[in-house]
Amino acid sequence: MATKASRTAARAMMSPSVILLLGWMLIPLALTLYFSFLRYNLLMPGGNPFVGLENYEYFFTDPAFQTAVVNTLLLVGGVLVVTVVGGILLALLLDQAMWGQGIVRILVIAPFFVMPTVSALVWKNMFMNPVNGLFAYLAQSVGLEPFDFLAHAPLASIIGIVSWQWLPFATLILLTALQSLDSEQLEAAEMDGAGPFARFRFMVLPHMARAITVVILIETIFLLSIFAEILVTTNGGPGNASTNLTYLIYAQSLLQFDVGLGSAGGVFAIILANIVAIFLMRMIGRNLDA
């Protein structure tokens, strides 16, 4: 993009996609914003009068609201911790030369190809079910009381399920980062007197910093809007113990048919996502600079 002519050409070439993407983003955003200021309930046909911030007031004072925000952040944070730590450990393991490496790698990647609803159902019915589940069977076989995961630790269970799905993604990205580490650097560190832990701390981890950042940013985008896993396992319950923002908005706009309220929630979700994004970029964004 050195010359003026090539810059102009580049802009002309890019403009259709930019305009399309902008429309794609802006129209739903504008409509959501617009609906959030209307009293708009599908069960009450008739006019949709403008009510100002009433929907926001209802949304923020909803008893489930605070829980939902906390749950959203816990869900994102919990899954991030499990997948990044687990991903680093798995990547270190898979980087070792071992017998059957190819098969093991495929096995590790497999969960990523399973649809969220399917994996959540499998976990719910085949593993965590207190009567028929594998965990219950294992607990009974050593003489313990089966634990009803989804009833007594709903959020932790969902964090577990979602982490299982995202672990392969983290592992894969971190593994490629690990493999691009110059082996002479590690050898130099070894000669400089760095033991395995010091090498990990001073060579491997800084080298993977950028990949870890990418994993965190991409996962955060998807994890803020986790929905299917909650819908098929706990339905946000018991009570609202596993309700996150997405699920709360769904409950309000589609279970209570209140479009206005749901839109207000949507606008808040956008704001929350941006706050999280700013926070993340402040904390780890500099890792992305060359």
Next chain:
Amino acid sequence: MGAITLEKVTKSFGDVDVIHPLDLRIEDGEFVVFVGPSGCGKSTLLRLIAGLEDTSSGRIVIDGADATDVPPAKRGLAMVFQSYALYPHMTVRKNIAFPMRMAGLDKAEQNRRIEAAAAALNLTDYLDRRPGQLSGGQRQRVAIGRAIVREPAAFLFDEPLSNLDAALRVGMRLEISELHTRLKTTMVYVTHDQVEAMTMADKIVVLSAGRIEQVGSPLDLYREPRNLFVAGFIGSPKMNLLTGAAAAERGATTIGIRPEHIAASPDTGPWRGIVGVSEHLGSDTFFHVRIEGRDEPITVRADGEVSLHHGDTIYLTPDENRIHRFGPDGLRLA
């Protein structure tokens, strides 16, 4: 202190023998250069000494103690890699400090050594930069700095100059030689550049296919190459090797004569030839001369001012005292 002894050391990767049983003694304070063609096992040998590879058999003794199974960090050796292997996320200062930090040296001592090394290597202005912001020569100096501050028993260099341009290479060559005179620490230096080997070494080890061909001072190797391989490898341009009648006359299978030991004259001499390509270097001129009945041209050094042209007739007189004679097994005849 840094005397290193290899006793019957071998190395195989799988069923490929890379180093054949090999004995070598490196005295304390010596500058030893491993030289040989690509793939002959120079790096492998250096890595065996460093401890980065395990020996397949044999013993490595450092300062009288068996170091065969000692991990690299405990051998007290410092290595400078061909790729420099600097830590890209650390500043130059932190790079140099890293080995001392690992050894748990106190901060004041660390800083003292960093300042000293930086001053010696002209790095003072770059201490707060990262390796990515340095030129190749500067990176090389950082790598050397990182090795110096450890005050090792011996330095190991694996082709440290091969990524530098020719002018810088000559400069760094001198700097490393000066460093050696100043520190008087053992240095083991790998190169495939025989000029580096000749100019820097106290002792050259010529390797070929995992075997030592000859060990000796640069001039020993130049004056008395033990076999045809060393004869062809040491010296630039290469020694002329002749077989046939010229060799038989002198009771050998092959004779070798260096380009600088042949006198060229336009009218008298035992060997008559035709000038082919000539290379004018200013101080010297090298003529590639075709002699009747021989496929290979003979290289001859003449004064830079001699003017002979392509196609001219030339007479060559070899210096009989400096003809090397080799037997049918390729070994030097007494």
